[in-house]
Amino acid sequence: MDLSSGYPFSLVKNGLPHVYPKLQQDIRTPVTVIGAGISGALTAYALVNAGLECTVVDARTVGLGSTCASTSLLQYEIDVPLTELTGKIGKAGAQRAYELCAASIGALEKICDKLDDSLFQSKESLLLASYKKDQPMLEAEFKARRATGLEVEWWDAATVKNNMGFTNPAAIWSATAAQTDAYMLSHALHQHNIRKGAKVYDRTLVKDIRFHKNGAELLTEGGPVIRTRHIVIATGYEALQYVPAKVVxxxxxxxxxxxxxxxxxxxxxxxxxxxxxxxxxxxxxxxxxxxxxxxxxxxxxxxxxxxxxxxxxxxxxxxxxxxxxxxxxxxxxxxxxxxxxSTQDGLPYIGEYRKMPHTFFALGFGGNGITFSQIAAEIVCSLIQGKKHPDADLFSFDRFKG
Structure with a gap:
């Protein structure tokens, strides 16, 4: 799939900071992560830090899919407002989704502190009411966020004008936000993971998957076969080849x-x-x-x-x-x-998909896909270890049934 074009700023600035080999021979590995972008890198990071051996493969050179095109905003706000999400999935689920996104920013900061603290910059976020008619909705959103415990301030038109210099009817000021460089963070994660024993191969296209009772065989273009017990699909929008297109x-x-x-x-x-x-x-x-x-x-x-x-x-x-x-x-x-x-409720798809045994998905769809990717990494890591995760149902493929 053709995911990006033009001159993504991070790619132009940083070039190819690291080189990874192409898979040349058959291998065995307990866990195979398909996709070496930010989702796959974070998932592999969670796995190796849990003591699990894993291999990451990507059809492209590392980071040259959607990851290099990311503008790398880190926000707890998802594309569906908290008030609207409450109507879709209920108050408890909506609040939990926003809480998880906020917590994931802190988790990403800790990761960057260990790898390279220059990759994380704490910020605040300003959500503007584009039109006067949007103000009642934004007021309800402000109250819902504050009730959830999120640190927010209400800005009226005068405050917006005084602080920003332009005119908007109102805004929500959020204290919890950040920014990163998804492309460089992915490379930093892979370098850490390799030091911890992970293997990373790029230019290695998985063209077919054959499932067996206790695992699967991944047939790659060119011949090498990967025999594995568990698969993690972290290919972003290219995952539509595995799941129904209607999910996104x-x-x-x-x-x-x-x-x-x-x-x-x-x-x-x-x-x-x-x-x-x-x-x-x-x-x-x-x-x-x-x-x-x-x-x-x-x-x-x-x-x-x-x-x-x-x-x-x-x-x-x-x-x-x-x-x-x-x-x-x-x-x-x-x-x-x-x-x-984008998805129906603005939330990603994480976890098992019943038509693909031994397989877990880490798909961080939406405008804040990096925070979703961190949530996915934690959930998938738990599931692979055979543990139930309390938040898995919130992002499951079955959440719209019944």
Whole structure:
């Protein structure tokens, strides 16, 4: 699947920081993780730290799927607001989903502290009411988050104007947020995992899976066979080859990174900015004094059509940025487009899928897929060890049945 194109900022900046071998011979391994992007890397990290031997394989060079195209925002907010999610799955489940996402940011910070603390920057997040009509919904959302125990503040129009310099009817200020570099974090995780005994192979396409009573055989393109007891599918949107397409709807999204500036403060506390309209616009800064703006999503997956729109979307995102911050000289330097998916309730799919024995899925769909990937890593690791996880049902493939 063609997942991204253009010039993703992290890939241009960092190139290929590490080289991984291609699988050349048959192997045996207790756990095989298919997908070496951020989801697979975090899952393998959880496994090796639990003392489980594992092997990671990827059809591409490590990180060159959706991971390198990620804008790497870390938020507890999912694409479906807490109030709306409550209506879909109930109050307890909705609150738990938001609590898990908030906790996962802290877990990611601890991981980065061990690997490379420069990969994690704590931030705050600002959710803007795009229109006056959105204000009642946002007020209800604010009350629901506060009741859940999340640290939030209500900003009226005057506060937004005073702090940000532009006009919006209202906003929710959240104290819990962060940003990372998903591409470089994936490599850092793999390097740690390799030191702990894991094997990582890229350019190794699994073309067929043959299940047996006590495990499976993975047939790779070129001949080598992987014999394994457990499989973890962490291939993101490419996992649709294994599960019904109806579980996720694919979209095309766009992002632009501006030129480096000498100003290390772009706006109030360099918070993450996003809004209530759908599709929403979002903005973040980088440690090297750039601004990344993304959005202008299209509701389809068509690589040719998606790529053809990149120049137009770049101009539109530049105008969006200038409309918010007219005094800022925002000049796009790198632009890219990618694929992401949304689910019925905004939650990912994690755990077992009944049609595939010995197999677990770690699919962090949505706008905050990295936090979902961390949740998936913890759940899948527990399930592989034969333990029940109290939150597994919240993200199961069967959650819409009955």
């Amino acid at each position: 709807k694919l979209h095309s999204t766009y992002a632009v990174a501006g030129e480096h500036t000498e100003n290390d403060t772009a706006w109030y506390r360099n918070c993450l900015i996003w809004e209530t309209k759908d599709p929403y616009l979002y903005m973040r800064t980088t440690p090297d004094c750039r601004v990344i703006v993304g959005g202008r999503d299209e509701e389809y997956y068509n690589p040719q059509r998606r790529d053809k729109l990149l120049k137009l979307k770049t101009r539109q995102l530049q105008k969006d940025m200038q409309a918010r911050f007219p005094d800022m000289d925002f000049q796009p330097e790198f632009a890219w487009t990618g694929t992401f998916g």
